[in-house]
Amino acid sequence: MPIEVDLVDDTPFLPGALRARAEVLQDRFHVKVHARTWLDYDLDAAMSADVVIFKAELRDHVPAGLKVRALRRLGVAAVVLLAGESEPHRLQLAGEGATAVLSRASGYATLEDELLRLEADGARAVADDIDPPLLTDRELQIACIFASRAAPSARHIGELLDLSGETIRAHLQRARGKLQRSGHAVGTRNSLRLALYDAGLLFPES
Missing domain, CATH: 1.10.10 (Arc Repressor Mutant, subunit A)
Structure with a gap:
């Protein structure tokens, strides 16, 4: 069974590229929902997704770390896309429970490789035994x-x-x-x- 993937991203090219590759690799992953903003994304829908990919720099009232926490509590794997390389942000998001934190600079192929890895391993959220966050x-x-x-x-x-x-x-x-x-x-x-x-x-x- 292919894994179900939701995408929350406002960039112009990624949704089309992801859907096109999903057509080719339809036995591996399927793009179920695409929303341009977190406010447009129905978090209840995430309960039926295996993986949610989202842009870290989305401008809204929910910081990226909180998005990761919410998805982890639902048992959904969170894949976060960073605009650039930033070790503090990568470590922080991983510490919050992100399954993967990827830089857009690494290219689409890296994201596809991660989805294929999750499909092969069985997509799942990071376990709850992570360190308590600094801030509630x-x-x-x-x-x-x-x-x-x-x-x-x-x-x-x-x-x-x-x-x-x-x-x-x-x-x-x-x-x-x-x-x-x-x-x-x-x-x-x-x-x-x-x-x-x-x-x-x-x-x-x-």
């Missing part, structure tokens, strides 16, 4: 939104996530404290942005 889901989400180039206020983040401004500030304070204790400067929004980026938690905004 909410801490990571709120810190990344706050540190984004849009520079939203706590009130605006609260409106987005349906949480009070007080709750937003409390999560943000805890996230800053944890990052500071791990050796990062987080006193300003810009320093928090750099800390999250250096830790592999925040990605360049395209």
Whole structure:
């Protein structure tokens, strides 16, 4: 049986290339869903997928690390595509439970090889016995939104996530404290942005 693959990616060429190769290799993998944004992707649909491939730099309110965590909890293998080579980001995503973290610079053939490997080995999510993350889901989400180039206020983040401004500030304070204790400067929004980026938690905004 071919593995079922979902793709969440807004680049112009990858979806067509993946579907074309799936036609040739239809006994190995099948592209079930393609969405251009994470907001357009129905996470419930991921429960019927074997593998979800997604672009790490998607601009939305769900950091890449949280996407990996959500897929791992569903038992779905996450394959993350990075715009460029970045060891901190690769290590962080692998630590979150990504099955594979690939650079687009390595070319489509590397992605296809990974899908064929997953089909041969039996696609599965990374086991749950991974190290606890530095930040909780909410801490990571709120810190990344706050540190984004849009520079939203706590009130605006609260409106987005349906949480009070007080709750937003409390999560943000805890996230800053944890990052500071791990050796990062987080006193300003810009320093928090750099800390999250250096830790592999925040990605360049395209």
